[in-house]
Amino acid sequence: MNTRFAREHLGGQLCTTVEYPTHSFASQTIIVTGSNTGMGLEAARHFVRLDAAKVILAVRSVEKGQKAAADIVNSTGRKGVVEVWELDLARFDSVKAFAQRALALERLDVLVANAGIFMFDWSEAEGSEATVTVNVVSHMLLVMLVLPKMRETAERVGSAGRIVFCGSFTHWMTKFPERKEENILEGLDDKGKARMRDRYYVSKLIQLLVGRELAAELEKSTKPGRIAASVSNPGFCKTEIMRHGSALFELYMKFMRKSLARTAEEGGRTLVLPASADETSNGQYYDSGKIGMPSDWVLSEEGMQTQKKLWGELTARLEKIHPGVMQNL
Ligand SMILES: NC(=O)c1ccc[n+]([C@@H]2O[C@H](COP(=O)([O-])OP(=O)(O)OC[C@H]3O[C@@H](n4cnc5c(N)ncnc54)[C@H](OP(=O)(O)O)[C@@H]3O)[C@@H](O)[C@H]2O)c1
Numbered sequence: 001m002n003t004r005f006a007r008e009h010l011g012g013q014l015c016t017t018v019e020y021p022t023h024s025f026a027s028q029t030i031i032v033t034g035s036n037t038g039m040g041l042e043a044a045r046h047f048v049r050l051d052a053a054k055v056i057l058a059v060r061s062v063e064k065g066q067k068a069a070a071d072i073v074n075s076t077g078r079k080g081v082v083e084v085w086e087l088d089l090a091r092f093d094s095v096k097a098f099a100q101r102a103l104a105l106e107r108l109d110v111l112v113a114n115a116g117i118f119m120f121d122w123s124e125a126e127g128s129e130a131t132v133t134v135n136v137v138s139h140m141l142l143v144m145l146v147l148p149k150m151r152e153t154a155e156r157v158g159s160a161g162r163i164v165f166c167g168s169f170t171h172w173m174t175k176f177p178e179r180k181e182e183n184i185l186e187g188l189d190d191k192g193k194a195r196m197r198d199r200y201y202v203s204k205l206i207q208l209l210v211g212r213e214l215a216a217e218l219e220k221s222t223k224p225g226r227i228a229a230s231v232s233n234p235g236f237c238k239t240e241i242m243r244h245g246s247a248l249f250e251l252y253m254k255f256m257r258k259s260l261a262r263t264a265e266e267g268g269r270t271l272v273l274p275a276s277a278d279e280t281s282n283g284q285y286y287d288s289g290k291i292g293m294p295s296d297w298v299l300s301e302e303g304m305q306t307q308k309k310l311w312g313e314l315t316a317r318l319e320k321i322h323p324g325v326m327q328n329l
Pocket of ligand 1: 036037242
């Protein structure tokens, strides 16, 4: 095992308590995807506690979202702050409708791209493998569609907008053989060749690479309204992310969660802290709430070339889904 991975992730998991967020989000409007449960719910609860003016729970089940909203009101005592909006990242028409609604907001300061799935078997969404669609493609589509509102807000309030992607230490855990495909994203859509046992890890690695490239593009942009995009690894947390695993796997995870995992509340903090960091957070990889380092491969020459290649493939795909969307950059 790579010694840096062992020291920073396994060691950090056992020895580090994530800082409790205290920064005020007063007046801000914040969207958290996948916030009916797990870390998204806990991050949303923190934002409400920290005085945000509006926190939008972007959820695929409005019923579950309303239960989560009631729970947040109950625990924080703040009414009239939480809204529940439908967003199904497995459907591009849902992402587009959600973004259209977001463009009508008075302001949008923070987008936390938290929702995610961990699939063990092949399944499809929008004609592609579902993990890649939900964890990577739809989230970047959402980001690109709401970027004009975030820029407009940032320019008006004089403070950078923040995009936080929920990454994962599991980006270390794949050798990513698909990187050798002529077109990586198309290769991942080949059911015959799919290696589902590490597809989630691959999705988190790709999300990290395209998140870093988005940050580089934002840095170059001369458009008014600054935006800082970062990727945050919450560490291993007690949530429902592995709900699609087998009964045997669940038994193993039960043991692992008991001995190693953080609470969802502590994991939620890791999504809130980068949203309150200054503009230099653009392009950073956060690890347990602090600036950290992605894997050696991500930082290697090959990793950087793959990052650019994937960005080209992803933006081409986004243009097909919504022609002209990349002009928002
Ligand atoms: N738990 C960990 O140890 C760990 C470690 C590193 C990173 N992460 C990441 O943390 C993030 C949050 O996951 P979690 O651990 O809190 O797991 P979770 O409890 O399973 O929460 C996942 C959230 O994503 C939502 N979601 C799934 N598919 C969606 C879709 N098509 N459209 C919209 N929302 C969808 C879920 O909604 P439903 O409830 O309706 O399905 C749920 O709200 C994920 O990105 C995950 O990869 C987790």
